[in-house]
Amino acid sequence: MIGEGISRTDGPVKVTGRAHYSLERQEPGQALYGHIVGAGIGYGRIARIDASAAERVTGVHLVWTYHNAPDQGSPEGPEGDMMDRARPEFVSDRIDYYGMPVAFVIADSFEIARHAAGLVEVEYEAEPGRYVLATPAKTAQWKSETRIGDVDAIMAEAVNSVDQLYSTPYHFGQPMEPNACLADWRDGHLTLFLTAQMLNQLISGLAATVKLDRNQITIDSAYVGGGFGSKIVLHAEAVLASLATMHLNQPVKVAFTRRQIFTLVGHRPASISRVRLAATPEGQLTAVGHDAAIQISPSEAWDEAVSSVGRALYATPNLLTRQLHQTLDMKAAEPVRGPGELAGLMVFESAVDELAEQLGVDPVELRIRNDTDYDPDKELPLSGRRLVDCLREGAEQFGWSERPRTATRRDGRWMIGYGVASSMRGHFQTSAEALVRIDPEGWVLVRSDMTDIGTGTYTIVAQVVAEVLGVPMSVVRVELANSNHPKGNGAGGSWGAANTTVSVDRACSTLLERIRAAAGTTYNDIFAEVRRHFPDGLEAIGRQLAGSEDPNYQTFSQYTYGASFAEVGVDIDTGEVRLRRMLGVFAAGRILNRKTARSQLIGGMIWGVGAALHEEAAVDPRFGSWVNGDFAEYLIPTHADIPAIDAIMLDDFDERANHLGVKGIGELGAGGTGGSVANAVYNATGVRIRDFPITLGKLLPHLPRDR
Amino acid sequence: MTDTDGAVVEPVRVSFTINGGLLTLELDPRVTLATALREHLGLTGTKIGCDQGQCGACTVLVNGRRINSCLTLAVMHEGDSIATVEGLGTPEVLHPMQAAFIEHDGFQCGYCTPGQILSSLAVIEEIRAGMPSHVTGSLEGPVPLSDEEIRERMSGNLCRCAAYPNIIAAIRDYAGAKP
The missing domain is CATH 1.10.150.120 ([2Fe-2S]-binding domain)
Structure with missing residues (x-):
């Protein structure tokens, strides 16, 4: 049962439009509609704000600005915890980032709210803001550093080395379901139908903001229309809908517009990296250096781990990774799928490709020669290290031996190239609890606050229960994503599936032991035994320990691994890059459901394609606004961009991770995949673009003129 | 329903067929077809992803042709035949x-x-x-x-x-x- 490619159990309600996402929930009854007005400057203050015209519109219930907004909790300093911190709105006349909420209108209908929002008059005093990420100076004050040996000395005398600057742009999660909240204050209790990834974690910040006790708040996120990190942190829709329903004693719904998702939800910060590699002529790495500057905001420092994600990717006696924070007057950055890896491995794996080209060593072979089983940062052995297996299997299946020499293969107008890159993603063990109840009537109930954001949680939990208890999946009822349920760590960071299923498995095992003990040697049918010995049914809570409490997690450095292979065509006349095919091979522990896992890995790989070729949020250096903040101009991969892609999951089981052998896969597909696409572009053209994404305007000036 | 000065925006009557059933609604003329389906008829299978015609989540069939229902006002569909996902199949009997x-x-x-x-x-x-x-x-x-x-x-x-x-x-x- 575990591992089988069973179709999603929530499939029938999703494909028929019967799955109700946040705003679509009908329980609270008719709600009022809120709409947020965002600031029209990036930095400065509100000189005057007049909501009187908006307030006069019939059907408007209230308009909040900083003049009249309710009292809220105070934010902590920039070092405060991302989830615990209060995030009040309308605190003062100050504008900290473009689009920051300056007014909030609540009305009888969406149309009235939006119309009235347009009548709020705001005059600003703009002040010069800092909006441009600069290349780190040699005298930079590094925020963090991992240093082994002496990279500078090795680089100074290296015969074969790479020392290059790479940049990655601001990048957004942008799930298809906008951030949205339907809030209902009733009898002193606040219920949020919120599209969110980590419920009990988010309640901490919400309670601090709206000044309630945690136990006065319930979040229900039964269906979530995608997350990718953008629904982890508390945002204005939840804060304002909560405050409004508490104030008006009526349900209130608020959704961000797509353009507001670019201003009111954090992004992956832009980065500028310097990657340094040195190697022997045979391709043995002697030094690895990665310095990265990233954007942070004055209020908060999300440390996108660009520089450090490659630390344990290859063996090296000399290692230096450093991270620099640059404070810009922009919205605070937040987690976005593949935090650290998507940008960091893309540039690092580009540099590895540059080294391979310089040495004349095959890029797959170079990676294999530098395999390691040791994490120099944690000073621990790596568990489940199977990067070489991924590379070898991928090379075989992809037909890597047919890789052309640089800039030699043509297919009509198309210059053809192959590229490879490695992926690696930490496995995070977190505390998690789940309840399993066996009912004598013949069904099993599972409860956890874990969400299913498209990850297949409903399905894999039912599979684990069915296998452990020996019952059909059809009798397993999985209730997720209610904050009143036992607490896990939610969907984020690729830690949901492993930690949730371990807790579910333990609950099932506990129940099975009790039933077997009661039944003695006569144990036959589980429900018959439950009816006989536990006529009221029985339940247990299973627990997964936090990694910090688990000696095993302290003894091994735990990661998942992958290798991606891409073939691209580059139009010799226009520089247009088209992905032609792609293959990923992954070793990520035991796979719980081969169908949903493959989908998630392919989806992640397509994120890598988007990062390499399409996605870039451009900030206007004059105003601090997004130049291209919608789906017409922030380009994400579409059907037409994506040809046949496959993902192979190696048979794997990491007993160091947990007794189920399971790790996570949510980020892994996105890891180094962008690098394989970038390296394929180089192989096709002989042109190395180090400023991502690789767009035709950057390629075209360097393409050969004799066609 | 009002305009800027508090004057009432008169609702407009519109009749169309949804998934084979004839309906008559009185709607604020600013209501899009997507919002009419979701907020006035409870047909939330039609999704709003961008509300500006860039993502396709609100796709419905109008007289057999697909359109972005967020880019069209409900009152423009007098007499039209509209098909949404709810009319295709049910969880028990899928299309x-x-x-x-x-x-x-x-x-x-x-x-x-x-x-x-x-x-x-x-x-x-x-x-x-x-x-x-x-x-x-x-x-x-x-x-x-x-x-x-x-x-x-x-x-x-x-x-x-x-x-x-x-x-x-x-x-x-x-x-x-x-x-």
Whole structure:
């Protein structure tokens, strides 16, 4: 049962439009509609704000600005915890980032709210803001550093080395379901139908903001229309809908517009990296250096781990990774799928490709020669290290031996190239609890606050229960994503599936032991035994320990691994890059459901394609606004961009991770995949673009003129 | 319902057919078809992803043609016949395209899925009717039911989970097409 490619159990309600996402929930009854007005400057203050015209519109219930907004909790300093911190709105006349909420209108209908929002008059005093990420100076004050040996000395005398600057742009999660909240204050209790990834974690910040006790708040996120990190942190829709329903004693719904998702939800910060590699002529790495500057905001420092994600990717006696924070007057950055890896491995794996080209060593072979089983940062052995297996299997299946020499293969107008890159993603063990109840009537109930954001949680939990208890999946009822349920760590960071299923498995095992003990040697049918010995049914809570409490997690450095292979065509006349095919091979522990896992890995790989070729949020250096903040101009991969892609999951089981052998896969597909696409572009053209994404305007000036 | 000065915006009466049933509504003329379906009729299978015609999540069929229902006002549809995902199949009795999406795992979060499914049904009809697309080689004669044609025509339906290869597999399976 575990591992089988069973179709999603929530499939029938999703494909028929019967799955109700946040705003679509009908329980609270008719709600009022809120709409947020965002600031029209990036930095400065509100000189005057007049909501009187908006307030006069019939059907408007209230308009909040900083003049009249309710009292809220105070934010902590920039070092405060991302989830615990209060995030009040309308605190003062100050504008900290473009689009920051300056007014909030609540009305009888969406149309009235939006119309009235347009009548709020705001005059600003703009002040010069800092909006441009600069290349780190040699005298930079590094925020963090991992240093082994002496990279500078090795680089100074290296015969074969790479020392290059790479940049990655601001990048957004942008799930298809906008951030949205339907809030209902009733009898002193606040219920949020919120599209969110980590419920009990988010309640901490919400309670601090709206000044309630945690136990006065319930979040229900039964269906979530995608997350990718953008629904982890508390945002204005939840804060304002909560405050409004508490104030008006009526349900209130608020959704961000797509353009507001670019201003009111954090992004992956832009980065500028310097990657340094040195190697022997045979391709043995002697030094690895990665310095990265990233954007942070004055209020908060999300440390996108660009520089450090490659630390344990290859063996090296000399290692230096450093991270620099640059404070810009922009919205605070937040987690976005593949935090650290998507940008960091893309540039690092580009540099590895540059080294391979310089040495004349095959890029797959170079990676294999530098395999390691040791994490120099944690000073621990790596568990489940199977990067070489991924590379070898991928090379075989992809037909890597047919890789052309640089800039030699043509297919009509198309210059053809192959590229490879490695992926690696930490496995995070977190505390998690789940309840399993066996009912004598013949069904099993599972409860956890874990969400299913498209990850297949409903399905894999039912599979684990069915296998452990020996019952059909059809009798397993999985209730997720209610904050009143036992607490896990939610969907984020690729830690949901492993930690949730371990807790579910333990609950099932506990129940099975009790039933077997009661039944003695006569144990036959589980429900018959439950009816006989536990006529009221029985339940247990299973627990997964936090990694910090688990000696095993302290003894091994735990990661998942992958290798991606891409073939691209580059139009010799226009520089247009088209992905032609792609293959990923992954070793990520035991796979719980081969169908949903493959989908998630392919989806992640397509994120890598988007990062390499399409996605870039451009900030206007004059105003601090997004130049291209919608789906017409922030380009994400579409059907037409994506040809046949496959993902192979190696048979794997990491007993160091947990007794189920399971790790996570949510980020892994996105890891180094962008690098394989970038390296394929180089192989096709002989042109190395180090400023991502690789767009035709950057390629075209360097393409050969004799066609 | 009001305008700037507090004057009432008169509701407008409109009648159309949804999934075969005739309905008459009194609506603020500013209400889009997408909002009318979701907020006035409880048909929340039609999703709003961008509310500005850039993502395709709100795709419905109007008189057999697919449109972005967020880009059209409800009151413009007097007498029209509108099909939404709720009219296709039920969880118990799925439409074959819905079953193909489940079998091929043509979705993850499911939010773009109703739009993808309605669009895919329209795409097959457009190809069979010989309507050319950007990738059609010749404007004369039949249009092939190829992956390339399907991908091109489905590109107005964004999927951030990026279930694209599985969606194409589902459509191909339903239509009996070859890769």
